[in-house]
Amino acid sequence: MPSILRGKRGEGYVDVVVLVLTAMLCIALAVRVFPVFVAKHQLDSFAAELVREAxxxxxxxxxxxxxxxxxxxxxxxxxxxxxxRNGQIQINEQVSVTLQTTVNIGLFGNFGSFPIELTAKATGKSEVFWK
Structure with a gap:
């Protein structure tokens, strides 16, 4: 009986289960956090395009x-x-825009859920001469 308890034949299975569980938790975390980086990139592009329009x-x-x-x-x-500033902007005068939004990171449903404030700023100069 003592030789059976000291055997290490099933030890690899436990290691594999722990490794798979850890990998799945890391992937789940990445899937929940990655959209925040995408939203930040979209917000930066949003601000740049708004300034370009101005x-x-x-x-x-x-x-x-x-x-x-x-x-x-x-x-x-x-x-x-x-x-x-609002209204007309004379040529070479600076205009800037600030965008703010909140993105919620919900880790595993509502558990561990918290909002993150994202801010994007962009600055440009007018290309129009107003008489």
Whole structure:
């Protein structure tokens, strides 16, 4: 009987089970965290495209509002948008936009769930001369 208890024939199975369980937990964590990085990249692109629209049109107004609606439909993000200035922007004057949104990381359902505040900023200069 003591020789049976000292045998190590099944030891490999326990190691494999622990390794598989650990790998699955790491993959589950990555699947829940990776969308936050995607959302941050989309938010940065959103801000850059909004500023570019303001640069081309030379103002913060209907053009930027329309572009906001288009970008919201494309990305699925609905950030809070704040501009450094409104209305017409003279050539070479600077304009910047700040976007803020909250993304929720829910680890394993509602357990370990917490919000993360994402912020994106972009700056540009007007390309329009207003008389």
């Amino acid at each position: 640069e081309i049109s030379g103002r913060v107004g209907p053009e930027t509002s329309q572009r906001t609606v288009e970008l919201q439909a494309q990305t699925g993000l609905y950030p809070t948008i704040s501009w450094s």
